[in-house]
Amino acid sequence: xxxxxxxxxxxxxxxxxxxxxxxxxxxxxxxxxxxxxxxxxxxxxxxxxxxxxxxxxxxxxxxxxxxxxxxxxxxxxxxxxxxxxxxxxxxxxxxxxxxxxxxxxxxxxxxxxxxxxxxxxxxxxxxxxxxxxxxxxxxxxxxxxxxxxxxxxxxxxxxxxxxxxxxxxxxxxxxxxxxxxxxxxxxxxxxxxxxxxxxxxxxxxxxxxxxxxxxxxxxxxxxxxxxxxxxxxxxxxxxxxxxxxxxxxxxxxxxxxxxxxxxxxxxxxxxxxxxxxxxxxxxxxxxxxxxxxxx
Numbered sequence: 001x002x003x004x005x006x007x008x009x010x011x012x013x014x015x016x017x018x019x020x021x022x023x024x025x026x027x028x029x030x031x032x033x034x035x036x037x038x039x040x041x042x043x044x045x046x047x048x049x050x051x052x053x054x055x056x057x058x059x060x061x062x063x064x065x066x067x068x069x070x071x072x073x074x075x076x077x078x079x080x081x082x083x084x085x086x087x088x089x090x091x092x093x094x095x096x097x098x099x100x101x102x103x104x105x106x107x108x109x110x111x112x113x114x115x116x117x118x119x120x121x122x123x124x125x126x127x128x129x130x131x132x133x134x135x136x137x138x139x140x141x142x143x144x145x146x147x148x149x150x151x152x153x154x155x156x157x158x159x160x161x162x163x164x165x166x167x168x169x170x171x172x173x174x175x176x177x178x179x180x181x182x183x184x185x186x187x188x189x190x191x192x193x194x195x196x197x198x199x200x201x202x203x204x205x206x207x208x209x210x211x212x213x214x215x216x217x218x219x220x221x222x223x224x225x226x227x228x229x230x231x232x233x234x235x236x237x238x239x240x241x242x243x244x245x246x247x248x249x250x251x252x253x254x255x256x257x258x259x260x261x262x263x264x265x266x267x268x269x270x271x272x273x274x275x276x277x278x279x280x281x282x283x284x285x286x287x288x289x290x291x292x293x294x295x
Contacts, residue, residue, distance in 0.1 A: 025080045028160035035076030035156045039069045043148050055136035062140040066147040073151045087155070087214045094215045101207075101219030108220075108274065109227045112267040121255040121264070124244040127232065134243055138229040146222035153178050153201075154208045154217055167209060167288040175201025185237035187258030195256075195263055196236065199271035206275040209282040234260030 024030055046065030050058050070088065077085045088094075116122050153174050162170035179197030182188055200221075207217045229235050232242025237259045248255045256263030282288055 026082055028081070028163045031076055031080035032156045032160035034080060035073060036152045038072040038076065039148060039151055039156075042068045042072060043144065046144070050140070055133060055140075058140035059136050059143075062143045065144055069147050069151055073155055076156065081160075087208075087212055089213075093213070097211060097213045097215040098219045100211075101216040102223045104207075104216075104274070105220040105223030106227065108267070108270060109224050109261070112261060112264070112270055113231065113233075115266050115270075116254060116261075116264060119250070119254055121248065121250040122233075123247045123249070124231065125247070127243055127245045129241070129243065131243065134241055135230065138226055138240065138242070142222055142225040142229060142235075145225060146218045149178075150204070150214060150218045150221055154204055155214055158205060158208060162289055164291060166291045167282075169291075171202065171205040171209070174205055177201075178204075182236050182262075185259070186239070187234065187237040187260075187263075189259065189263070191253075192237070192256075192259040192263045195265075195268050199262065199267045203271040203275045203278075206278040206282065209287050210278040210285075212287055228261055234258065236260060236262050 025034070042065060046061050046068070050061045053061060074085055074088060077083055113122065117124075157177065158170045158174045161173050165173075175197045178201040179193040179195075182196045183193050185192075204217050204221060207220060208214075211217070225235050229240040230242050230244075232240060232244040232246045234240060234256075248257075252259075252263065253265050261267060
């Protein structure tokens with residue numbers, strides 16, 4: 001009888017420990033951090049592997065690395081957060097969302113750049129470069145950046161914060177965090193960070209609330225950065241060897257200065273004109289969640 005009682009006590013303690021561990025990892029901030037760490041480590045590994053590859057090899061590794069990041073995100077959501085992952089549905093909808101996001105991103109950057117050119121801020125001249133040596137590295141770099149940043153900020157962080165504080169708190173905090181994350185970039189200023197908060201944080205957060213889909217926001221993000229890089233404009237302060245040489249004239253508020261297009265007031269205004277209708281539509285669709293409401 002004494003042995004049975006001891007065994008029962010041990011099993012009870014083990015059960016409580018297991019339950020405590022499960023409860024810990026189901027807490028939103030914990031699974032957010034674990035998932036983000038896994039995605040970042042994956043990115044570091046594949047970045048090291050791509051150091052000695054050619055241009056096409058970079059693209060291939062970018063695709064594999066992005067797929068690995070998606071798998072880590074899915075595993076985090078299914079086994080730590082214990083939720084379904086409808087935002088990653090791999091069906092016809094995913095293809096449509098990728099195309100739709102690409103169109104929105106393309107229109108966004110074309111209109112923004114055209115207006116700056118119209119106001120005399122940019123002029124472009126075709127650069128005498130090997131096209132493939134420019135295009136493939138830009139695609140590889142921006143593909144990884146789009147997947148990594150969106151899976152972490154809009155996928156993990158947004159939904160973790162949303163579960164605790166609701167959609168508006170999640171939109172506000174992830175936008176601020178996204179802007180702060182760019183403060184260390186070359187040419188970054190307080191205005192540059194604020195512009196990122198609005199034209200990237202708010203816009204992409206609104207896009208996620210509207211579509212509730214990762215493919216749309218990744219595609220939008222990717223097209224913006226890729227076209228910007230191919231035009232030869234610095235991407236959030238990072239210089240890009242594009243297909244054109246860019247002559248920048250006029251005030252930094254118009255051109256973005258050394259920080260690039262993201263530092264211009266033009267895309268900030270346009271992003272708000274896009275984001276506000278997205279948020280209105282998201283509210284009408286019932287996509288805005290209150291605290292502790294399951295997403």
